[in-house]
Amino acid sequence: MRKTNKKILALVLSxxxxxxxxxxxxxxxxxxxxxxxxxxxxxxxIYEGGYGSEWLREAAAIFEEKYKDVELEDGKKGIQFDxxxxxxxxxxxxxxxxxxMKRDMYFPNSLSAYHTLxxxxxxxxxxxIVNEKLTxxxxxxxxxxxxxxxxxxWYVIENKVYGLPQYECAYVMSYDVDLFYDxxxxxxxxxxxxxxxxxxxxxxxxDGIKGTMDDGLPATYDxxxxxxxxxxxxxxxxxxxxxxxQGYINYFMQTLFADYEGIDxxxxxxxxxxxxxxxxxxxxxxxxxxxxxxxxVTPETGNLVFKQAGLYYALKFMKTIVEHEEYYNYTDCFGxxxxxxxxxxxxxYSSLLNKPIGMYxxxxxxxxxxxxxxxxxxxxxxxxxxxKNRRISIMPxxxxxxxxxxxxxxxxxxxxxxCFIWSGIAxxxxxxxxxxxxxxxxxxxxxxxxxxxxxxxxxxYTISDELLAELPYYGQALYKFHQESANFFPMKRNNIMIATxxxxxxxxxxxxxxxxxxxxxxxxxxxxxxxxxxxxxFYTDDVWKKNYYRx
Amino acid sequence: MEKSSFIKAQNKKDGMFFALMVAxxxxxxxxxxxxxxxxxxxxxxxxxxxxxxxxxVNVLENFRKVFSDLVNxxxxxxxxxxxxxxxxxxxxIGISLALIFSLYINRKFFGSQVFKVIxxxxxxxxxxxxxxxxxxxxxxxxxxxxxxxxxxKIKGLMANPKTVxxxxxxxxxxxxxxxxxxxxxxxxxxxxxxxxEASRIDGASFLQESWFITLPLIWPxxxxxxxxxxxxxxxNQFNLYSFFxxxxxxxxxxxxxxxxxxxxxxxxxxxxxxYIAAVGLLCTLxxxxxxxxxRGLMQKIGPKTE
Numbered sequence: 001m002r003k004t005n006k007k008i009l010a011l012v013l014s015x016x017x018x019x020x021x022x023x024x025x026x027x028x029x030x031x032x033x034x035x036x037x038x039x040x041x042x043x044x045x046i047y048e049g050g051y052g053s054e055w056l057r058e059a060a061a062i063f064e065e066k067y068k069d070v071e072l073e074d075g076k077k078g079i080q081f082d083x084x085x086x087x088x089x090x091x092x093x094x095x096x097x098x099x100x101m102k103r104d105m106y107f108p109n110s111l112s113a114y115h116t117l118x119x120x121x122x123x124x125x126x127x128x129i130v131n132e133k134l135t136x137x138x139x140x141x142x143x144x145x146x147x148x149x150x151x152x153x154w155y156v157i158e159n160k161v162y163g164l165p166q167y168e169c170a171y172v173m174s175y176d177v178d179l180f181y182d183x184x185x186x187x188x189x190x191x192x193x194x195x196x197x198x199x200x201x202x203x204x205x206x207d208g209i210k211g212t213m214d215d216g217l218p219a220t221y222d223x224x225x226x227x228x229x230x231x232x233x234x235x236x237x238x239x240x241x242x243x244x245x246q247g248y249i250n251y252f253m254q255t256l257f258a259d260y261e262g263i264d265x266x267x268x269x270x271x272x273x274x275x276x277x278x279x280x281x282x283x284x285x286x287x288x289x290x291x292x293x294x295x296x297v298t299p300e301t302g303n304l305v306f307k308q309a310g311l312y313y314a315l316k317f318m319k320t321i322v323e324h325e326e327y328y329n330y331t332d333c334f335g336x337x338x339x340x341x342x343x344x345x346x347x348x349y350s351s352l353l354n355k356p357i358g359m360y361x362x363x364x365x366x367x368x369x370x371x372x373x374x375x376x377x378x379x380x381x382x383x384x385x386x387x388k389n390r391r392i393s394i395m396p397x398x399x400x401x402x403x404x405x406x407x408x409x410x411x412x413x414x415x416x417x418x419c420f421i422w423s424g425i426a427x428x429x430x431x432x433x434x435x436x437x438x439x440x441x442x443x444x445x446x447x448x449x450x451x452x453x454x455x456x457x458x459x460x461y462t463i464s465d466e467l468l469a470e471l472p473y474y475g476q477a478l479y480k481f482h483q484e485s486a487n488f489f490p491m492k493r494n495n496i497m498i499a500t501x502x503x504x505x506x507x508x509x510x511x512x513x514x515x516x517x518x519x520x521x522x523x524x525x526x527x528x529x530x531x532x533x534x535x536x537x538f539y540t541d542d543v544w545k546k547n548y549y550r551x
Numbered sequence: 552m553e554k555s556s557f558i559k560a561q562n563k564k565d566g567m568f569f570a571l572m573v574a575x576x577x578x579x580x581x582x583x584x585x586x587x588x589x590x591x592x593x594x595x596x597x598x599x600x601x602x603x604x605x606x607x608v609n610v611l612e613n614f615r616k617v618f619s620d621l622v623n624x625x626x627x628x629x630x631x632x633x634x635x636x637x638x639x640x641x642x643x644i645g646i647s648l649a650l651i652f653s654l655y656i657n658r659k660f661f662g663s664q665v666f667k668v669i670x671x672x673x674x675x676x677x678x679x680x681x682x683x684x685x686x687x688x689x690x691x692x693x694x695x696x697x698x699x700x701x702x703x704k705i706k707g708l709m710a711n712p713k714t715v716x717x718x719x720x721x722x723x724x725x726x727x728x729x730x731x732x733x734x735x736x737x738x739x740x741x742x743x744x745x746x747x748e749a750s751r752i753d754g755a756s757f758l759q760e761s762w763f764i765t766l767p768l769i770w771p772x773x774x775x776x777x778x779x780x781x782x783x784x785x786x787n788q789f790n791l792y793s794f795f796x797x798x799x800x801x802x803x804x805x806x807x808x809x810x811x812x813x814x815x816x817x818x819x820x821x822x823x824x825x826y827i828a829a830v831g832l833l834c835t836l837x838x839x840x841x842x843x844x845x846r847g848l849m850q851k852i853g854p855k856t857e
Contacts, residue, residue: 007568014572092817113820243710244686246798335690335710336794337683507816515626520800524712 039064039080040072042429042436045101047089047109051167051365055452056107057083059445063436072428079432091417098122104425104433107166111418112501114154114163115493123162124421124430129438130161137442146441146459150263154491155418163418164441167365167449168458168487170411171251173239174366174474175217175359177391179351183234185227185358186216194230206399208406213480214396219405221317224398228327231358237350238327241361242343243335246517250506251414252361253314253518257509258412258488259397260310260404266412266488270504272302272496278309283529299496299551303536303544311509312532313400315518319528322519334523344370348392352383359395363414367392367474368454393477396485409485413458416491416504450475456482458489495550503548512538594828599821606825613829626801627809634806637789640720642780645727646773652728653735654761667732674729681726682793689718709794716803723789731776738769767854774849781845785834786810806834 035041044060046053060081068078084103091110094101095117117123130143143164147155155161180186187203188195195202195216202216218224228238241248258266261278268274279295289312297304321327332338338346344366350357360366367374377387396409419440421433439445446461454475468476490504491497502508510518512534521531539548595613597606621627652670656663673681690707697703705711708718742765750760766773788807791799797812804812810830817823 007565010569010572014576092815096821116820244794245796247796250798331690331694331707331710333710335686335707337686337690337707337709501820502816505816513623513625514629514801515624516801517798520798520802524800524802 035082036078036080038076039078040070040076040429040432041080041082042105042433043103044081044083044105044107045089045094045103046083046085046107048085048087050109051368051453051455053083053085053107055449056440057081058448058452059440060436063439067432067435070432072432098422099424102424103422104429105419105421105437107419108417110416111163111420112416112491114416114418114491115157115498115501117420118157118160118162122423124423124425124433125160125162126164126421126434126437127160129434130164132438134438134442137439137444139443141460143438143441143459146443146461148458148460148487148489150267150413150487150489151458153493154416154489157493163420164437165415165417165458165489166419166440167415167417167453167455168411168413168482168489169415169455170255170364170413170487171248171361172255172364172411172481173252173359173361173395173397174347174392175395176351176356177393177473179236179356179358180216183231183236185230187218187223187227188216191219191223206396206405207409207484212484213393213477214409217395218398220398220402221313221320221400224317225320225324228321228324228358232326235356237329237355237357239321239333239359239361240328240343240347240350240357241333242338242340243331243333244337244339244342246334246519247506248340248361248363249318249519250510250517251363251412253318254412254414254506254509256314256317256397256400257308257310258410260313260400261308262407262410263486263488265308265310266410266490267492268297269305269308270490270492270497271494272297272299272305273494276304276308279304279307280309280312280532281307287529299494300545300549301541302496302549303539303541306535306539309400311535312528315510315528315531317400318519319522319531322522334519340366340369341372345373345376348373348377352377352386364394364478365453365455367472367478391473393473394481396481409481411481411485411487413487413489414504415458416501450479454478458487496548499550500548510535591828592832594825595832597825599825613825614833616826617829617833626804629801630804630806630809631785633789633804634785634787637720637723637787637805638780638784641723641727641787642777645724646731646776646780648724649728649731649776650735650766650773653732653739654757654765656732657736657739657765658757670725670728670732672729673726674733678726678790679793682722682790685722686794712800712802715800719789719791719794719803726790734772734776735769738772739765742768770849770853774846774853777849778842778846782838782842783807784841785838810834 044056046056060083064079064081070079071077072079088097088101089106089108091108091112094106094108094111095113098106098117099122111117133140133142144152144156144161147164148168151165155164181198184195184198186195186200187193187205189201189203191203203219204210205212205214205217206219207214208219218227231238241252257269261269264274265276265278268276274297276295276297277291277293279292280289281292282290284290289309291309295304332343332346340362343360343362347357347360348370363369374387377383399405399407419437421430421437425433441459443461446457446459447463447467450456450463451467451471454471456478463471463479468479471479491501497503500508506517507515510531512531514521514534518531522528596608596610598609598612599606652666656667686709690709694705694707697705706714708714746764747760750764755763784806786807787805788811789803789805791803791805791808792811795803797815799808810827813823813827813830817827
């Protein structure tokens, strides 16, 4: 009896340990009930979240129909995409677990290790399909022709391509158009006063051009804060951002930086090679930055880029907001409670509940992410009609100084991502996978991607007026903004960036000895000038040469 | 003879059965615990190329960087200081409070069952749920209640830099009570009632009984928690990541939080891991003798049951 008890105990204990092994079975295919084994399976891993997978599934369904008669394997006709949507396909997971996951195609949310994976041979080369003119899709351009110039340097490695960016993302300020009209918050034609009636002619806005989407919006930082004061006087909370995600403000400051510096200044910041007209050498007695004209920057003196005026003005903008606590709700914007979904919901409900908030800072994808909140609003009969006709738009950013008014808007694309085909894919599936990859980047598919995800892509593409009319106002505004702006992508292929791709991240962008996010220091009384100085103090000549410089 | 060879055969069978049963979990243990930790130790002595595809062995380079950063980075010094302060709160104050609550619950004083539930609740609910509810309460409900009841406007306790530290300490203390109280009360209930009755007959008060009888008898349990607490000093995140993600004010950061954020930031870039592994190894080298010292001290200074 005792021996039997011992055996039972041993069995139970071993089973308890063994159960852990079942965790390994978590990898692999999903939805096995819907698998059609008469068709060749193409396995796909896509990150769960963000832009979702609806756009991919729609494209896959069309592609499956198109190739329903293809025979790639003996006894099988047609293809089926086995799409596994999971948070396991986050960038860092994919980078380290590719050979374990063994999916044919990957769509991770991010992939800063693109070069590493490409050089290790884990990605299938797709140069042929990227260079081929898309005549089969009635286009005269190739995918590479369409790809933003700013992106080409990163994605083309020694004339070869291994992956393609599937989305772009900048952190933007959105505003409630109806709220602005109802409360006469647009600038009038003279650019100094506000409109007195909804039909009044509006100012040209920051780009200085009449008839663009920034008409009536503040042209300079000073105009912006004047607008905030006006909102406050009308019991409108000017700004909201999700306090639990202070990192969003860092991304937003990168957009402010890019808008000041423009494509050339941004290029310099990450190429560390060229001439800058915006290096700050000090501050005058009134606190204005003293800017040196034509400073040469080389890889060896690359740390000079951390003195670019765009960086200072971005910090200055946020510092001014932070120190004016009347511009925002302190607990919402600095507490740990309000996350991105909470922030989106709060903003969308704010004017409906008569506690209006004027502007909201989040990623450009936020409206798609707020689907749940929008659906809740639509289910409420009191708000459904209002929401249907609601106009939430992107606010092209004001310029730091009056002399910058008239310059094109520049977005800072923080999305370092790449979709790719695994090099271990079976030979007989290679061509069809490439074909599918090419299809995804046809103009029609890119347009549909924007329609479904309400996000734009870093390619030159067009959306027909009919399709555009199907998008909510925000989606139309985002597309328009994409067309009117320059898009800067920070990942560059010089040795410094390859060694430390993190230089494009906000952690390095605003790196100081304290490693603190700027807003955390701002709310503790640190000035923008001080913080700007700390960044330079961190990137000293010695530190740069020792830790970052590469020949 | 026949019987002994039968017993031998039976023992052999038993042995084989046992070996087969534990073979899989043992292999799993060696791969996923020993192997992984060994790899982490070895990482500390490697330098990878920028692409993370090749490495060379360099015994001192990573440690040199760590020591240099300790001198130059206020963030690291701050994190270590915060870890020690957190250790003071969680080990000294936390264990003391847990003992007081346990004594109260063990003696079944008024409201002891309510205490039991409130103090044990965080241990059975998901940490993220507790964090979200707590944040909603201190950042939302408390300011609103104060405004409605007393017309006083305050910032949320987590939002306000002046109150965030105290709020975090309170939270971490509160959620740390569950398991210790369970074990302390369990240990206290195993004390022979005759001993306790005898002490009461002799006129011992509650405090005397607790100090001279209960605490000495549960000293091994107390020691365990102290030792485990010391072992976790440099890995305790203080729940900062649950509250703030990777954007907590550096003034709040602990060593555990700093390590965690650095690992996330590495984002799969293998070349970043050796430095982090070196920091981890140094933490172990500091913590291990501390744990042994504390263990020795607890055994030496601990009250004797006789």
